[in-house]
Amino acid sequence: MLRICVVVLLLASSGAWATERRGEFADGQILLGRFVQLRQLTGFPAPLKTEGRFTLVAGRGLIWQAETPFAVTTVISPSGLMQEAGGVETMRLPAARLPFIARLYAMLGGALSGDWRGLEDAFTVTREGDEKAWNLRLVPRRSGDAAIPFREILIQGGRFADRVEIVKPDGDRDILTFADQTISTQPLAAQDMQLLDMAGRR
Amino acid sequence: MRVLAVVWLAVVLLCGLYLGYRIHQGTLFRTDLTALLPQDERNPVLQQASDTVSRALSRRVLFMVGHSDRDTVRAAATQFSANLLSSGVVERFDSQFDAERVVRLGRQYFPYREGLLSERHRTLLQQGQGERVAVNALSQVFGFVGMADAALLRQDPFLLLPGFIADLPFPASRLAVDDGYLTVIDEGVTWIALTGLITGESMALDTQQRLIDVVTEAETGLKAKAPTVELRRLGVVFFGHAGASLALKEASWLGSLSLLGTVLLIVVVFRRIGPLLHNLLALAVGTAVALSISFLIFEELHVAVLLFGISLIGVAVDYGLHYSASLFDPAMQRPAERLAHVRMAITLGLLTTLIGYAALLLAPFPGLHQLAVFAVVGLVAAFLTVILWVPLLDRDRTLRHGAVMLQAAAALWRFWSTPRLRPLHYTLLAALVLMGVLGWLRLEVDDDVRHMQALSPALLKEQADIQHLTGAVPAAQFLLIRAADDEAALQREEAIMPVLEALLAGGQIASYQAPASYVPSAARQRENTQLRAERLDGPLRQSQYAKLGLPVPEQAAPAAQGVLQLAEALQQDTVPYLKDLVVAPGLHTITLHGLKNADALRAAFAGIPDLWVVDPVTDFNALLGRYRDRAAMLIAISAVLMLLPLFWRYGLRGALRVMAPPTMALLLTPAALALLGQKFTFFHAMAMILVLSISVDYAIFCAEGEVGHHSIIMLAIWLVTFTTLLSFGMLAFSEVAIVQGFGLTMLVGMCISLFLAPLARRRTESAA
Structure with missing residues (x-):
């Protein structure tokens, strides 16, 4: 659940802060990039490090592909969530069973079109800096909301969000850094298209 | 007579006092259907x-x-x-399901995690696919949806416990916990x-x-x-x-209408208030005494017995009407003469009706027993009131305004006793026989209680909405398992789970909840521990920690902590649903959701000892069917028994003649109902008991009728018919199917009985 929030915020910041003209990221456009995630867990000598790439297709969904140390692909679409590893489906959650996904889409859609109310309902938002280098700090308004299990989120960015740090209530933290982000207007690769279709299946 | 009347007053007062005492104590009536079940046919423990x-x-x-x-x-x-x-x-x-509850659930299971495997993981391990279990866990840790918790991963690198908790049966498949x-x-x-x-x-x-x-x-x-x-x-x-x-709303308007109609009828016919008060008195005394004695015998009565019982006692009002009708007879000036005139007829009427009601005692159904006692006591009380009190209260002189009414009432008698109309009589009887044959050919029975209830369309719509939203609604049917103890019961559940899974896969049910889904049997938990050690921890533990990038914990596999016992889980009350599923130690239920076909369920579990598919609706339908059968049989038996007093009074031929119209009414009424499109139910059968007793009364009064008095007798019979139709016949307009069926039976049965009653008159008169 945690990282779903991250992506909401990532996209929200990319959409509303980094782009000069609102609505630049329009239906059919694709945001591509790579990510490195470090999970610092108390009691563990080294953080869990995951690297991979992501593809966000406006209006269709998100493909989150971890490559190392373990290849696993997660696809989120309005109809639900699907996860596969080594060609075998390991998880499927229809949106009807996951009210959070529906909330996520409401927040996401709002943020992308510059409507911050959905986000500000759930978080206290603090913004600093300018369009070229900005910081964003989000603190949940309600503590104990099981759907938002973290203490705070810090985001740094320029044109896109570059770094996201999530602090959990128990002090564990996830640090995500993004690289090679581009907005593409090319049609989606057939393979990715297929993944989105699979996630949409019931 | 006066002495007897005073004695009767004392008895009635005593009964009244007892009734008042019982009402003061409370809990007099039961509404649950189980009170009507025959107690001796099933295992009492199971039934309970x-x-x-x-x-x-x-x-x-x-x-x-x-x-x-x-x-x-x-x-x-x-x-x-x-x-x-x-x-x-x-x-x-x-x-x-707040966070705290989920945490408590996790704490409950955590010490026993070695023995807890979800069905999915268990199957994979049994098939030797431990690798896939490992991959699933890794994909959860590294995938987008991170469920991994540091402390948990260290203890449970294959995430078996989260798998077990996530797969706990959850009744409504489309629902999910959101905060x-x-x-x-x-x-x-x-x-x-x-x-x-x-x-x-x-x-x-x-x-x-x-x-x-x-x-x-x-x-x-x-x-x-x-x-x-x-x-x-x-x-x-x-x-x-x-x-x-709905029933109460109807009861109030049908009841007011019928009361108003009856009062109006009696007042218009007699132009006096006396007959009305006398008849109400008889009914009130009958009901009060019946209630009092029934409570004395049975402690509690079923509310259905009360409703039907009062209907049956209502027949007693007829005796009062016969007495009152003799007010029109100029030959009888004094109450004693009037009583003497009707005494034989109403005594015979009482006797035959008592036989009819007492026959209900022959069936092994507590409901019918209560009804029989209630009706017999009430009827006797009403009868005693009519013969002991009414003549004493009667201050009315002979009524002189009845000539036209008497003339009209006697028309039916004249119709049957006019020799030149004989071809018409035969034609009519042949037509009735033809109708009877056609009707019996079309007669169908229906014991399905669901057809008898008028289910609210608005509520059915809400049910459909909920079905759509949740994916499945709880079934009324469930499985009941009995074993020596909890462990044995859990093992039985695990043994039949493949059958349930097959039903699930076939779409016959949407989900099921068994105690063993929440707390596996000790045997299963030990088996799981072994399976996990052999197929997972042994070959894959080292590499799993390596892939997670975590050091292998120093200690070897944690020592087995024992198994989770059902009693402990019940006591902690953290596991959802469990309390509802365990009735008593060794006595468990499996509840079902979204059941499509109860027959398939029955078939799947037929013949398995100590396991029952409990289906309250079907059981109740079967019960109604048996009640209907019994009632029909008892009607036939009581018709035969009624011949005895009639034989004593009229001889064999006379008795058969008197029983002819009631017998025809008994045979023709179901036929006519069938032709009207009614399916015969238990409630139609109950109405037939009344049809028989009233019909026999009509025939006896016609048989007792002397030359010159027949018009007064016919007036009484018409009055009885009208009052009966005003009370029961009105029910034919009810929206509640069972009430309507009851009313229609009375309507049809009364009309046939009235029409044929003069056939029971003495032959000497017809020859005259």
């Missing part, structure tokens, strides 16, 4: 268990609160459930499900009324805050209330 579970299931309610805005609907659900809880109509809601509430989003509307248990019995009228009042008020409160908030409800109690309020 299935009654307990059925009753608990019927106390469950489900509400769904919906609104397009999540926060609004959450606030509404909180307010609604708080209202219902604080007013005490709902004992508890068990659909909230404590069971939620589903459908077409932009967020719905929250609230399931709970009502306080009190679902069939008790006061429970129903209180719940409905509170729910209505709470709903109004919600709408005041957010006008577009929606509410759906489901539960036996709502259907029960809707049925009861």
Whole structure:
């Protein structure tokens, strides 16, 4: 659940802060990039490090592909969530069973079109800096909301969000850094298209 | 006579005192159907268990609160459930899964995790696919949806415990927990499900009324805050209330109409208030004495017995009417003469009717026993009131305004006794026989109680909505398992789970909940521990930690902590649903959701010892069918028994002649009903008992009729018919199918009985 929030915020910041003209990221456009995630867990000598790439297709969904140390692909679409590893489906959650996904889409859609109310309902938002280098700090308004299990989120960015740090209530933290982000207007690769279709299946 | 009347007064007063005492004590009536079940046919322990579970299931309610805005609907659900809880109509809601509850559940299972495997993981391990279990865990840790918790991963690198908890059966397949509430989003509307248990019995009228009042008020409160908030409800109690309020509404207008009609009829015919008061007195005394004696014998009465019983005692009013009709006879000036005139006829009438009702005692059904005692006592009391009190109260002189009425009433008698109309008589009788044959060919029986209830269309719509939203509604049917102890019962459940899984895969059920789904048997837990050590921890543990990038914990596999016992889980009360599933040690239930076909369920579990498919509706249907059969048989037996007093009075030929019209009425009424499109039910059979007793009374009065008095007798018979039709015949206009069936039977039976009654007259008269 945690990282779903991250992506909401990532996209929200990319959409509303980094782009000069609102609505630049329009239906059919694709945001591509790579990510490195470090999970610092108390009691563990080294953080869990995951690297991979992501593809966000406006209006269709998100493909989150971890490559190392373990290849696993997660696809989120309005109809639900699907996860596969080594060609075998390991998880499927229809949106009807996951009210959070529906909330996520409401927040996401709002943020992308510059409507911050959905986000500000759930978080206290603090913004600093300018369009070229900005910081964003989000603190949940309600503590104990099981759907938002973290203490705070810090985001740094320029044109896109570059770094996201999530602090959990128990002090564990996830640090995500993004690289090679581009907005593409090319049609989606057939393979990715297929993944989105699979996630949409019931 | 006066002495006897005083003695009778003393008896009535005593009965009245006892009745008052019992009413003061309370709990007089039962409404549950189990009170009507024959007690000796089933295992009492089993019956008690299935009654307990059925009753608990019927106390469950489900509400769904919906609104397009999540926060609004959450606030509404909180307010609604708080209202219902604080007013005490709902004992508890068990659909909230707040974080604390989930944590407690995890704590309950954690020490025993070595023996807990989800069915999916267990199957994979049995098939030697431990690798896939490992990959699933890795994909959870490194995938987008991170479920991994540091402390947990260290203890459980294959995430077997989260798998077990996630796969615990969850009744409504489309619902998911959203911050404590069971939620589903459908077409932009967020719905929250609230399931709970009502306080009190679902069939008790006061429970129903209180719940409905509170729910209505709470709903109004919600709408005041957010006008577009929606509410759906489901539960036996709502259907029960809707049925009861329809019946009560009807009872009040049909009842007023019939009372008004009867009063009007008697007053118009006699132009006196006396006969009316005398008849009401007979009915009141009959009912009061019947209640009093029945309570003395049975402690409690079923409410259905009360309703049918009063109908049966109503026949007693007829005796009063026969007495009152002799007011028109100028030959009888004094009450004693009037009484002497009708005494033989009403005594015979009483005797035959008593035989009819007492025959009900022959059936092994507690419901019919109560009814028989109630009716016999009431009838005797009403009879005694008529012969002991009414003549003493009677101050009326002979009535002189009846010439036209008497003339008209006697027309039917003249029709049957006019020799030149004989070809017409035969033609009519042949037509009746033809109708009888055609009707019997078309006669169908129907014992399905669902066809007899008028289910509220609005509630059915809400049920369909809830079915759509949740994916499956709870089934009334369930499985009952009995074993020596809990462990044996859990093992049995595990043994039949493949059958349930097959039903699940075939779409016959949407989900099931067995105690063993929440707490596996000790044997299964040990087996799981071994399976896990051999197929997972042994070959894959090192590499799993390596892939996770974690050091292998220093200690070897943690020592087995023993197994989770059902008793411990029950005592802690952290595992959802478990309390409802375990009736007693060794006596478990498996509840079902979204059942499509009860027959398939029965077939799947047929012949398995100590396991029963309990289906309250089907059981009740079968019971009604048996009651119907018995009632029909008893009617036939009592018709034969009635011949005895008639034989004593009229000789063999005379007795057969008197029984001819009632017999024809008995045979023709079901036929006529069949032609009217009615299916014969237990309630039609109950009405037939009344048709028989009234019809025999008619025939006896015609047989007792002397030359010159027949018009007075016919007037009495017409009056009886009219009052009967005003009371029971009116029921034919009811919307409640069973009431309508009862009323229609009376309507048809009374008309046939009245029409044929003069056939029982003495032949000497017809030759004259």
